[in-house]
Amino acid sequence: MGGMTLTASPDLTTAPAAVELDGVVKRFGAVTAVDGVSLTIRPGEVVALLGPNGAGKTTTVDMLLGLQRPTDGAVRVYGRAPHEAVALGLVAAVMQTGALLKDYTVAETVRLTAVLFGRTRAEAQAALRRAGLADVANRLVGKCSGGQQQRLRFAMALLPDPELLILDEPTTGMDVAGRHEFWSAIRQDTARGRTVIFATHYLEEADAYADRVVFVRRGRVVADGTAAEVKAMASGRTVRATLPGAAESQLLAVPGVDRAEVRGDTVLLHGGDSDEIARYLLTRTAAHDLEITSRNLEDAFLALTAEDPA
Amino acid sequence: MTVTTRTLPRFGGFSLGMIALELRRLMRNKRTVVFTLVLPAVFFLLFGTSSQYKSERVGGGNVTGYVLVSMAVYGAMLATTSGGAMVSIERAAGWSRQLRLTPLRPAAYVATKITLAMIIGAVSVAVAFAVGALSGARLPASAWVLCALLAWVCALVFAAFGLFMGYLLPSENVMQILGPVLAVLSFAGGLFVPVDDLGHTFATIAKFTPVYGVGELARAPLTHDGNLWLAAVNVVVWTALFAAGAVWRFRRDTARV
Numbered sequence: 001m002g003g004m005t006l007t008a009s010p011d012l013t014t015a016p017a018a019v020e021l022d023g024v025v026k027r028f029g030a031v032t033a034v035d036g037v038s039l040t041i042r043p044g045e046v047v048a049l050l051g052p053n054g055a056g057k058t059t060t061v062d063m064l065l066g067l068q069r070p071t072d073g074a075v076r077v078y079g080r081a082p083h084e085a086v087a088l089g090l091v092a093a094v095m096q097t098g099a100l101l102k103d104y105t106v107a108e109t110v111r112l113t114a115v116l117f118g119r120t121r122a123e124a125q126a127a128l129r130r131a132g133l134a135d136v137a138n139r140l141v142g143k144c145s146g147g148q149q150q151r152l153r154f155a156m157a158l159l160p161d162p163e164l165l166i167l168d169e170p171t172t173g174m175d176v177a178g179r180h181e182f183w184s185a186i187r188q189d190t191a192r193g194r195t196v197i198f199a200t201h202y203l204e205e206a207d208a209y210a211d212r213v214v215f216v217r218r219g220r221v222v223a224d225g226t227a228a229e230v231k232a233m234a235s236g237r238t239v240r241a242t243l244p245g246a247a248e249s250q251l252l253a254v255p256g257v258d259r260a261e262v263r264g265d266t267v268l269l270h271g272g273d274s275d276e277i278a279r280y281l282l283t284r285t286a287a288h289d290l291e292i293t294s295r296n297l298e299d300a301f302l303a304l305t306a307e308d309p310a
Numbered sequence: 311m312t313v314t315t316r317t318l319p320r321f322g323g324f325s326l327g328m329i330a331l332e333l334r335r336l337m338r339n340k341r342t343v344v345f346t347l348v349l350p351a352v353f354f355l356l357f358g359t360s361s362q363y364k365s366e367r368v369g370g371g372n373v374t375g376y377v378l379v380s381m382a383v384y385g386a387m388l389a390t391t392s393g394g395a396m397v398s399i400e401r402a403a404g405w406s407r408q409l410r411l412t413p414l415r416p417a418a419y420v421a422t423k424i425t426l427a428m429i430i431g432a433v434s435v436a437v438a439f440a441v442g443a444l445s446g447a448r449l450p451a452s453a454w455v456l457c458a459l460l461a462w463v464c465a466l467v468f469a470a471f472g473l474f475m476g477y478l479l480p481s482e483n484v485m486q487i488l489g490p491v492l493a494v495l496s497f498a499g500g501l502f503v504p505v506d507d508l509g510h511t512f513a514t515i516a517k518f519t520p521v522y523g524v525g526e527l528a529r530a531p532l533t534h535d536g537n538l539w540l541a542a543v544n545v546v547v548w549t550a551l552f553a554a555g556a557v558w559r560f561r562r563d564t565a566r567v
Binding site: 065088089093095099103108111117 | 316317318319323325327328331334335338339400403404405407408409410411412413414
């Protein structure tokens with residue numbers, strides 16, 4: 001007997017979302033850490049969770065992992081309660097403060113994880129090799145470098161072959177090459193269908209590697225979309241064109257423009273809907289040589305997280 | 311592995327595999343080995359093996375045997391307390407949180423720690439009795455078995471104590487606090503000096519301390535002496551108190567889940 005088997009409907013049309021947050025609220029006494037978050041993440045998506053410190057990212061992740069219970073609303077992971085999804089190995093995480101015991105060896109740590117998830121010794125050894133830890137298998141965890149310990153955390157997280165992997169600041173402390181290597185590996189992994197949610201403060205990582213960016217601020221989702229959408233939404237785009245003899249007052253009358261600047265024959269028009277501005281320039285004026293640029297995710301981040309004027 | 315074919319482990323994750331790995335880790339800790347296996351045997355050799363003690367009779371054996379049983383109780387106590395108190399170290403290191411990301415249920419975790427505590431307690435008693443047998447302790451044949459069993463089983467009260475303290479004190483070196491506490495309790499409970507030698511008032515107080523009952527019960531097969539009902543009530547009440555404390559702290563600890 002291999003223990004209790006839990007089966008779900010194999011019907012793909014009703015396949016559950018990887019993550020389903022429905023009106024989730026979490027209060028700690030008088031403090032509201034998460035204030036009504038609703039979010040659906042489909043299997044296979046790579047989602048970056050961004051927001052300033054104290055925005056509610058960690059609390060949200062804790063609720064996905066069953067470490068915190070929502071005050072209100074519902075959290076489902078692959079259609080199940082989070083603690084159940086964790087126990088089944090559907091979701092695993094590498095936490096920023098992922099703790100290890102110093103007086104276990106690397107191999108023992110992975111083997112203990114395998115024992116707990118009901119995996120074989122061979123699977124534990126394979127996980128060690130994949131993580132590049134075979135050479136230090138018999139070293140005490142306390143004597144391992146920070147990089148080796150981080151690889152060990154990954155070996156432990158990947159051992160149950162989770163459908164959803166949650167990463168909290170995964171590349172902190174890695175150099176540029178290490179980060180690149182790390183994300184290539186994650187990309188390969190997600191190509192096989194694994195869902196990834198990561199919190200990061202390297203905005204260029206979110207820009208480069210996430211299919212979707214979710215901005216959280218004061219416990220609410222303030223922007224959700226592709227990196228390009230979020231950048232446009234938060235700080236608009238700039239349309240640059242050659243248009244001799246234009247006056248700023250005329251340009252501000254162009255539909256969708258909120259800022260205009262004239263530099264000799266070049267005009268710079270800024271607005272939320274760059275398509276509309278470009279269409280107008282090309283069809284109603286003599287403008288040519290159009291260039292559309294968006295500001296980077298960092299500007300979007302600053303715009304989205306700026307304090308309200310009130 | 312797909313979404314639909316995953317299974318949960320049996321017994322909430324309580325497994326021999328985990329116990330074996332945890333035992334290896336414990337035995338690697340030299341301080342644990344010295345305090346739980348070596349120290350009680352050394353105390354016995356220092357304080358129980360004078361030629362006077364070897365020739366003086368107690369019940370069906372000698373005083374050396376009497377001291378041996380007391381030291382075995384002391385060792386079992388140290389072993390089970392430190393086994394239970396492992397939770398403190400693991401909570402301080404954040405390992406408990408890591409384990410919550412596995413199928414291991416909190417109750418299975420506690421059951422694992424109690425099992426470990428009782429295993430090292432058994433080893434501690436066995437080591438002390440082996441040293442005693444080779445160093446002049448004399449007990450009736452049945453008392454060798456019964457005293458050892460009672461010393462071990464009654465040490466469950468200290469597995470509960472260790473767990474309670476482990477959940478109460480979030481410390482990397484909880485045994486540095488608990489070691490002296492256990493030494494004081496052992497004096498008060500008559501493991502190092504018979505309580506009747508402590509004066510009437512103190513002897514009365516001593517009978518209500520948690521080590522007293524365990525010592526009286528464990529030595530009973532040798533001495534056929536003392537108020538066993540009082541001793542048994544002492545053990546039961548203290549076990550219940552420490553277990554209730556451990557459950558209370560354990561519930562608080564897992565309420566955040």
